[in-house]
Amino acid sequence: MAGDFIRVECPDCENEQVIFGKAASDVVCAVCGHTLATPTGGLATLESDVVEVVESRQADAL
Structure with a gap:
């Protein structure tokens, strides 16, 4: 599963x-x-501000 974990700040x-x-x-x-x-x-x-990308997960290439 590809996707990012991001840190956001509540407005x-x-x-x-x-x-x-x-x-x-x-x-x-x-x-x-x-x-x-x-x-x-x-x-x-997103309805909030992105502070940083904590972990970026890429799909494995076959």
Whole structure:
């Protein structure tokens, strides 16, 4: 499975949280409950600021 784990900052409370870039369900802030990302069937739509890419996972080439 390819995809990135990214650290995002909540626009409401400035909490930083690590999420998967291809989230399959809504991701909410653990502190205030603000929606950080919503699924789209591929890359999630981010509603927060990206701080950094924590880990980038590439699909293995066959």
